[in-house]
Amino acid sequence: MTIINNIEQCHSLLREHPYISETNFNIQPKASNLEISQIESRLKIEFPESLKRLFLEIASELKFTWVFDDERLEDDDCYFQTEDGEDLYFGGGVIWSMNNVEQLLQSHSLWSETREKWQGTFPVFHIANGDMIGVDIKSEKVMYLSHEDDEEEIQSFQLNQNLEQFFTVWSLLACPGPEFWILDSFMHENSSKISSDTLTGTRWLEYLKG
16 A cells, blocks of 8 residues: 555645645545456456556555646745756646546557557556556556657657556655656656656655645
8 A cells, every 4th residue: 555655645745835736636446356357348458467456456546636836836936946956847646547448548549550669558547748658568567658759769668667666656756747758857867767766856855845
């Protein structure tokens, strides 16, 4: 339950943070093996084992979102800064749902027709900018799936962690983004793995505490 504990703690911090205007957290009961089997049978799919464990062991649906109060940030000039001294303005959150799989698969299928690097992946959730987070069906590594033509180099960028590892670290950071340019700020140089112990990650955790 580390992921849930991380999110609960971050949700509490964000609710009291002077520059967060809204934060929401909702979780539904764990799925049953029967429910998983019924969806797999109806959609003629097989969930990746890591995603199946997410539904069975953590929650069939989880929604956690938050946004900055941009007016107060601008008035007070208190933007969060990365280790490079750049102002970083973003929101955050994750929404996964066992009952949203069909819609995800439909969107993923359309993009896969024109994005070769999307093929062989299974979608986990949508990102607000139209990209997706998915998993490689064979390796079960977490993948960042970009829909942009001018981002060929990251159309199927491997984040070098399995789903449980990714959510554990990402939730510790309050799930920033997860647009790629934001996730990249929480990676060590020459690494494709997000981490809470980068300089930006350390600064961000301190910023969350107000």
